Amino acid sequence: MGRAPCCDKASVKRGPWSPEEDELLRSYVRSHGAVGNWIALPQKAGLNRCGKSCRLRWLNYLRPDIKHGGYTEQEDMVICSLYNSIGSRWSIIASKLPGRTDNDVKNYWNTKLKKKAMAMHHHQQQHYHHHAAPQSQCASYMQPSPASASSAVTTASGDAGSFGAMYSPSHQAAPLGHYNVNTAAPLAEFSAMPTPAAANSWA
DNA sequence: AATGCTCCCAACCGCAACTAT
């Protein structure tokens, strides 16, 4: 026996949200506080939307503390080092970046950071061909990580896993399986991690 | 100006985990 669908897709609106719908959802959450039941919310709020869709819209876009774009070098490094350590666990990575959502971090990685990492990976390989050991601070920061061999990373989307490895800081989180979400360092702790020179070399 | 291409991001989908009964 299959699981019942969360809503009747045929009778529910899909696609982009209108400003009116945003306001309905925002005002409902504002007046009712934490949403207990997202499935029931659309009806109560007067929205012809799937509960799942409402939840996603709120979490990824309407929440008051959301930041969009404008990623800092420091945030880049947090994302890459955590990706290296735990793979594509976007919700965990996002939880270390105040104001960022898993969807946002995921999009940012897929559209920008991955390419940046690939470019640096290419550059790094050329560097290794000419030098026995990395000499720049950037290169030392990008030392391949033991964690990159973990199942977490090897199961992460193809080549991207190994690219993530390049950004591993010297003190990494434990590989998946030993990774403790509760003890993972928040963003502030990363401030002591890479050198300014390493951070600058990203641009 | 028209067309095609690429990039980016919001949103959807399906599954797993969790919770209630």
Added chain:
DNA sequence: CATAGTTGCGGTTGGGAGCAT
């Protein structure tokens, strides 16, 4: 304990915006 309902997550896609030809 078993089942159903709900939530959370990660992968993927659709389509608009901007750029190149």
